[in-house]
Amino acid sequence: MTTSFDPVAATCPVPLAENERVLLGHGSGGQLMAELLADLTPRLGAGALEDAAIVATGAPEVVMSTDGFVVTPRFFPGGDIGSLAVHGTVNDLAMRGAVPVALSLAYIVEEGLPLDELRRVTASVARAAQACDVRVVTGDTKVVGRGAADGLYVTTTGIGVRLPGAHVAAAGGRPGDAVLLSGPIGLHGVTVLSTREGLGFDSELTSDSRPLHRLTAAMIAAGSCGVHALRDPTRGGLASALNELAAASGVGVELEEPAVPVPAQVAAACELLGLDPLHVANEGCLVAFVDAARAGTVLAAMRALPEGSAATRIGTVVAAHPGRVTMRTLVGSHRVVDMLVGEQLPRIC
Amino acid sequence: MTTSFDPVAATCPVPLAENERVLLGHGSGGQLMAELLADLTPRLGAGALEDAAIVATGAPEVVMSTDGFVVTPRFFPGGDIGSLAVHGTVNDLAMRGAVPVALSLAYIVEEGLPLDELRRVTASVARAAQACDVRVVTGDTKVVGRGAADGLYVTTTGIGVRLPGAHVAAAGGRPGDAVLLSGPIGLHGVTVLSTREGLGFDSELTSDSRPLHRLTAAMIAAGSCGVHALRDPTRGGLASALNELAAASGVGVELEEPAVPVPAQVAAACELLGLDPLHVANEGCLVAFVDAARAGTVLAAMRALPEGSAATRIGTVVAAHPGRVTMRTLVGSHRVVDMLVGEQLPRIC
Numbered sequence: 001m002t003t004s005f006d007p008v009a010a011t012c013p014v015p016l017a018e019n020e021r022v023l024l025g026h027g028s029g030g031q032l033m034a035e036l037l038a039d040l041t042p043r044l045g046a047g048a049l050e051d052a053a054i055v056a057t058g059a060p061e062v063v064m065s066t067d068g069f070v071v072t073p074r075f076f077p078g079g080d081i082g083s084l085a086v087h088g089t090v091n092d093l094a095m096r097g098a099v100p101v102a103l104s105l106a107y108i109v110e111e112g113l114p115l116d117e118l119r120r121v122t123a124s125v126a127r128a129a130q131a132c133d134v135r136v137v138t139g140d141t142k143v144v145g146r147g148a149a150d151g152l153y154v155t156t157t158g159i160g161v162r163l164p165g166a167h168v169a170a171a172g173g174r175p176g177d178a179v180l181l182s183g184p185i186g187l188h189g190v191t192v193l194s195t196r197e198g199l200g201f202d203s204e205l206t207s208d209s210r211p212l213h214r215l216t217a218a219m220i221a222a223g224s225c226g227v228h229a230l231r232d233p234t235r236g237g238l239a240s241a242l243n244e245l246a247a248a249s250g251v252g253v254e255l256e257e258p259a260v261p262v263p264a265q266v267a268a269a270c271e272l273l274g275l276d277p278l279h280v281a282n283e284g285c286l287v288a289f290v291d292a293a294r295a296g297t298v299l300a301a302m303r304a305l306p307e308g309s310a311a312t313r314i315g316t317v318v319a320a321h322p323g324r325v326t327m328r329t330l331v332g333s334h335r336v337v338d339m340l341v342g343e344q345l346p347r348i349c
Numbered sequence: 350m351t352t353s354f355d356p357v358a359a360t361c362p363v364p365l366a367e368n369e370r371v372l373l374g375h376g377s378g379g380q381l382m383a384e385l386l387a388d389l390t391p392r393l394g395a396g397a398l399e400d401a402a403i404v405a406t407g408a409p410e411v412v413m414s415t416d417g418f419v420v421t422p423r424f425f426p427g428g429d430i431g432s433l434a435v436h437g438t439v440n441d442l443a444m445r446g447a448v449p450v451a452l453s454l455a456y457i458v459e460e461g462l463p464l465d466e467l468r469r470v471t472a473s474v475a476r477a478a479q480a481c482d483v484r485v486v487t488g489d490t491k492v493v494g495r496g497a498a499d500g501l502y503v504t505t506t507g508i509g510v511r512l513p514g515a516h517v518a519a520a521g522g523r524p525g526d527a528v529l530l531s532g533p534i535g536l537h538g539v540t541v542l543s544t545r546e547g548l549g550f551d552s553e554l555t556s557d558s559r560p561l562h563r564l565t566a567a568m569i570a571a572g573s574c575g576v577h578a579l580r581d582p583t584r585g586g587l588a589s590a591l592n593e594l595a596a597a598s599g600v601g602v603e604l605e606e607p608a609v610p611v612p613a614q615v616a617a618a619c620e621l622l623g624l625d626p627l628h629v630a631n632e633g634c635l636v637a638f639v640d641a642a643r644a645g646t647v648l649a650a651m652r653a654l655p656e657g658s659a660a661t662r663i664g665t666v667v668a669a670h671p672g673r674v675t676m677r678t679l680v681g682s683h684r685v686v687d688m689l690v691g692e693q694l695p696r697i698c
Binding site for chain 1: 372373374376377378379380381382383399400401402403404405406407408409410411412413414415416417418419441442444445447451453454455456457486487488489490491492493494496497498499502504506508509511519583584585586589628630687688689690691692693695696
C-alpha cells in the first residue's frame with residue numbers, strides 16, 4: 001500500500017521541531033486552530049477541507065458507515081491508528097458491496113500530544129486513503145485537556161456506492177452456502193497486544209490491516225448473485241462475525257477446524273495468553289456465505305488478488321441449529337463456537 | 350423540539366437500575382456489546398443499526414460533514430452532548446444549503462460511565478434527530494479504560510442533499526452584500542461555561558443549540574440566488590466565522606456594533622469573565638452574506654421562523670481591506686475584529 005507519493009516529504013521540507021505539542025488552543029476554532037489545520041490538511045493531499053463537502057456519488061443511494069478508533073499503541077507492526085481507521089471504514093463499506101467514495105476524519109486529541117505524531121497519523125491516513133482510491137473530504141479536530149483522552153482518538157465515516165449486482169446482506173445466507181474465509185486469522189489482535197505489552201511476539205507478527213474493497217468487488221463480479229453475505233471479523237473475531245451472520249440469516253454454520261487457517265505464531269501466542277484465535281480481532285480478512293455452485297469460481301477470483309491469496313473454504317451454512325455456529329474439531333467431535341463474551345483484548349482497534 | 354414521541358418511555362417500561370455502568374466488555378464486539386446495542390439502538394427509534402447502512406438520497410451528489418463533541422458538562426440548560434451533536438452536524442450541512450438526510454453516531458465511552466447516562470444521551474440524539482427529520486442510520490461504540498476518556502465523546506457525521514438553487518459557499522461573498530445575523534450571540538458558550546464552573550449565571554441562561562436547516566431553506570427560497578455565503582459561528586464565535594468568510598471570499602466586512610445583538614446576561618457574564626462576546630461560541634445562529642437587493646426579502650423570511658425571529662442586519666461586505674473584519678463602535682470609532690487567538694473556552698462543544 002505504499003505509493004510513490006509521500007505526503008510528508010511533499011509538504012514538509014523543513015525538519016519538524018521535536019518539541020511542538022498540541023495545545024488546547026489548537027481546538028479553539030480560532031487562529032491557532034487555523035494554523036494547525038494549515039499544517040495538517042496539506043498532508044491529506046486534499047487542499048483545504050471544508051466544514052461540509054460536496055461529494056459527487058453519481059448514484060441515488062449511498063452506503064454509509066462510521067467507526068471510532070482507540071487502538072493502543074497507536075503505531076504497531078503493519079499499521080497505525082490512521083491507516084487502521086481508513087481500512088476499517090473502507091472495509092465496512094466493502095462488506096455491503098460498496099465501492100468507497102469519500103471519508104470524513106474526526107480527531108479527538110489530548111493536549112500535549114506531540115504535533116509530529118499527529119502529522120505522522122495524518123500522513124498515514126492520506127497514504128491509506130490514496131491506496132484505496134478514496135478521498136478525505138471533510139474533517140474535525142477537538143482538543144481535550146491533559147488526562148481527558150489517551151493521546152488520540154480517530155473517528156472515520158465513509159460513504160460509498162453499491163456495485164451493480166451486489167445484494168449482500170447479513171441476512172442473506174442460505175442453507176447449503178459455502179463459508180469462505182479470505183486469509184489467516186488472529187494477526188491483528190495478537191500483533192497489537194504483543195506490541196502493547198512488549199511480549200516480543202511482535203518481531204515476527206504483523207497486523208493484517210488492509211483494504212478489502214477490491215477483493216469484495218472481485219468476488220461479486222465472479223459470483224453473479226451468489227455472494228449472499230460478507231463480514232470482516234474485527235472485534236470479537238471470526239466466532240462473533242459468524243454468530244452475527246448466522247443469527248441475522250436464521251441459519252446455522254458448521255466449521256471444519258482443520259480448514260481454519262491460524263498462523264503458527266498466532267497459535268503460539270494464543271496458547272501462551274489463553275486466547276481463542278477464533279475470538280481475536282482481524283483487520284484484513286473477510287468471511288463470506290456464497291452459493292455452493294459459485295464457490296469455486298469465487299474462491300478462484302479471491303486467490304487471484306494478494307489480499308485473497310490464502311482464501312479457503314472453512315465450512316457450510318446449514319438449516320439445522322439456526323443462529324448457532326459449531327465446529328468439527330481435529331479429533332472429529334463437535335463443539336459450539338460462541339460469540340466472545342465480555343472483553344478479551346481491549347482497545348485493539 | 351420536544352415531540353410527543355418519547356423514546357425512553359416507548360422502549361423502557363422497566364425502571365432503570367441506578368448502578369449499572371459501562372464495562373470494557375461493552376466495547377468488545379461480543380455478547381456484552383450485543384446486549385448494550387440491543388439496549389441502546391431501540392432508543393434511536395431506528396430498529397437495528399447496521400455496520401454500513403444503505404441511504405436513499407435521490408441525488409447524484411451529497412454534502413458530507415463530521416464533528417466530534419467533547420462538551421463538558423454533558424448536560425446543560427438547553428441541551429446535552431447528544432442534541433448538540435445532532436444540531437451541530439445538521440447545521441454544518443445546512444450552511445452548504447443542504448437538507449440533512451442521514452446521520453452516523455460514534456461513541457467513545459469511558460469505562461464506568463453510568464449506563465443510564467448513555468441511555469439519556471441516546472434518547473436525546475433520537476429526539477433531536479426526529480425533530481430535524483433526519484435518521485440515525487449507523488453507529489459505533491468503543492469503550493476505553495478508566496482515565497482514558499472523560500466520560501463520553503460523540504462524533505456525528507451527516508449527509509445531506511443540496512437544495513435546488515443553493516449556491517452558497519464560503520467564497521461566495523461579494524462587495525455590497527448585506528451581513529445578516531439570525532439571532533443573539535454568545536448564549537451557548539456562556540451557558541456551558543457557567544454550568545461547568547458553577548457561576549450561577551446558568552439560572553438565567555440557556556444554550557441556543559438548535560437546528561438551522563429550515564431557516565437556511567427559507568432563506569435560499571426567498572433569496573433566489575442572492576444568498577451567497579452562510580456560516581454558523583460556533584467555536585471561535587462570530588468574529589472567527591466572519592474572518593473565515595472574509596478570507597475565503599477575498600472581501601472585507603464592516604460591522605455596526607450597535608446592531609450586533611448581545612443579550613444582557615451574556616454581556617454581563619462576558620464583562621465579568623473578561624470575554625469578548627464576538628469570540629464566544631454559538632450553536633443556534635448563523636451569519637449570511639446576502640445580495641443587498643434581496644436582503645429585505647431574506648430577512649422577512651428569516652423572521653417568519655422561530656429560529657430567525659430576531660434576525661437582523663449587522664453590517665456590509667466591502668471591497669476594502671480584503672480578509673479583514675472591522676467594527677464601527679458605539680462611539681463611532683473603528684476597530685479591527687480579529688479571529689480568536691488561542692483558546693478562550695475549551696470543550697464548549
